[in-house]
Amino acid sequence: MHICLEVKEITKEFPGVLANDHVNMEVSEGEIHAILGENGAGKSTLMKIIYGLYKPDFGTIRLYGKELQFTSPRQAIETGIGMVHQHFMLIPELTVAENIVLGGELGKVHYRRKENEALVRELSAQYHLEIDPSMKVKDLTVGLQQRVEILKVFYRKARLLILDEPTAMLTPQEAEELFLVMDKLRSQGVPILFISHKLDEVKKISDRITVMRAGKAVSTLETKATTPQELANLMVGHEVILQVSKPPQKAGEPILEVKNCVVSSGRIDKVKGCSFEIQRGEIFGLAGIDGNGQAELVNALTGITRIKSGQIFFNGKEITTASVRQRINAGIAYIPQDRQVDGLVMDFKLTENFMLRDFAQKPYARAGQLQKQVIEQHSNRLAEDYDVRPRQTQTLARNLSGGNQQKVILAREVSRDPELLIAAQPTRGLDVGAIQFIHNKLLDLRTEGKAILLVSLELDEIMALSDRIGVIHEGKLMDILPGGEVTKEELGLLMTGVGLEKEG
């Protein structure tokens, strides 16, 4: 079988991050080749290099033997690379045919509608992608819009189809449709490069899988010869053996109760009826592959989004419809996943960021006036206690390193003496020292009898810290397991949804 795409030793370094580290892989004709990896593993960077958006520092890419020059997407398109992006690039007001032929349409000044539509009809028959060329794109479902994107790629004579997280925007039924389309294309010999972080769909549709982790292509496997467990292990890896001394402790009464919580984002239910409770003095770990509803669940618990149905109780009181502020005041602290977007105002000084969630509370404000002295004293103390560097509280948050930014958030949230701390990926992107610091703080809170919800993609972290571990898969809580006893393999299986079969 012919080799269609050959990636050799591709290396790309961004300041501070080795996004691609000597990546090697190849795609043969007529295969669906999946690239599997968690967010941040380097999949997108690799795709952008193949597509000519980034220039690699090192390495070569050949398409049917012809070396790519990495100058621009235009060159990649001309060579025969067709990419369907996660977010569609369509003009909603135009028809299907107009979108497809755009930029390469028949006719000169005058757009010959009938001929162009006939052309698209022909194309859609050739690839078995049924669609009405005269429909306006805005009237199509997301699944059909994606089909337009795929046809667009073939109109430009693509010889390799790249699908970047194609199911992210689709409903499960639409995803099924897409898999059928991919299957048909495969039978016609079209090679497909399929990027995903969803283990089950990769397992389902691909022929071979290249797993990426931390910028490296860890392994390429025959899909048939591998197990979800093996893939999960490869994806997550065994990076840092965390040294945590966790004294045994009896959990107290439940402080947070979540009952049948459903959260939707757009038209898709992201959390599909989760029920659990968190007790005082325990760390409840929420494990799962990224994008399985963790972020939506956390937003619902903190009040940033309203839940569609279900109930949330905190400290015995119902807070289902309580505002963010009411929940802050009730004692829910929150370390958001994206510290620079949600957790900090980058152009605020540290003093202001330390106050971000308490600026209107006594003693920091009296009669609507900020109490500068109190705020500064408090900020200086926090910077001291949490070892924020540099120690100047008049610096803008923007000028701090990631670890120190996280310390500012941690200091702010923990110093509020919360009853419950929700920590979403609190150690993401930090170095070992900072990770240890944050882990110790979480354990201190636990000792004080506070409840902690730890959401993390790092299984090692979850396993080292949690008293109980909930595993979320596609918005459903698969199981809740005792932290000390469960193995990584068991968790990995649940994360990929395998436990579902056992249950039902």
Place this chain on the structure above:
Amino acid sequence: MHKAVQGIITPLIAVGIAVLIGALGMIATGHDPLQAYGALFVGAFGTKVNFANTLANAVPLILSGLGVAITFKAGLFNIGAEGQYWMGSMAAVWIGYSLPGLPPVLHVGLAFLVGMLVAGLWAGIIPGLAKALVGAHEVITTMMMSYIAIYLSHYMLEGGPMMAPGYTPQSPMILPSAQLGMLVERTQLSWGIVVALVAACVVYWIIYKTTLGFRLRTVGLNPRAAKYAGINVSFNMVLALFLSGALAGLAGAVQMLGVQHRLYDSFSSGYGYTAIVVALLANNNPFGVILAAIFFAALSTGGQAMQIASGVPAHLTEMISGIIIFLVAAKEFGAIFQRKRTVKRNLTESKGGLKV
């Protein structure tokens, strides 16, 4: 301190370049720039009367400029200060002529209050709520509301309920009890300047010293973090537009009570639009707004003197304003690039292992 110096240097450079380009224009058309600028300066600041008139001209610019600055701080762009100025003027004049027998302090205070309230609601209700509820862009809505306000004033004055007896489209004179006292006789400088200076201090206090200002700034810099902090983003946007409108309305009220004493029919006061430039040049600093307003006021009062003394058309000052806008906008772009560079540098520095 360092920051304050930095904050003042950029606007000064912008002004300097604009003045230089203006000079080149004069040389190209055969005028002597030194003489012309000299005449402009004397016309604006040379005598007590001229200086007083420049300050008087600055008053509505300071007040409406403060209003625009507040919305900028909250991440919004209120370009409808002109219409809000008209609403404030109408309301204040109406109070001014229709309520006889009030003691002066009360009458003036009431006119200010109603002018602010009406203009504040004008900006807050439709543009504010439309932004908060359906995301309609405030640039469009505030501008459209401006036209409605101006045409409403035409209706009121051209045979409408506010027209004074006679044939001239103008309102009745406001009562003496509603007029502001003059600070310098035989000029237009009233106690309004004190109102403007106090307003600048109050706005500074609100923005930097109160929880309300903290909310507005947080919303302006990072709406998502504001939401995370439990701040009601929509409400604070409405509030920012309300405050902004109220200040533009106060500008109208002060102008009516202090200078014009009646509302004349016209297409534009010109203050509402210049207010945007004032806020931009001042980089939204309330005290900077005072300086920028005086600068633009000086251009307009001195421009006439320049035309008489040196033959350079007074419109040249408008060209200078235009160049300043251009340069200030360019500076914003510069800042964006600089920020990108800083981020890169930070990343590079952190490469050696985050020191924690």
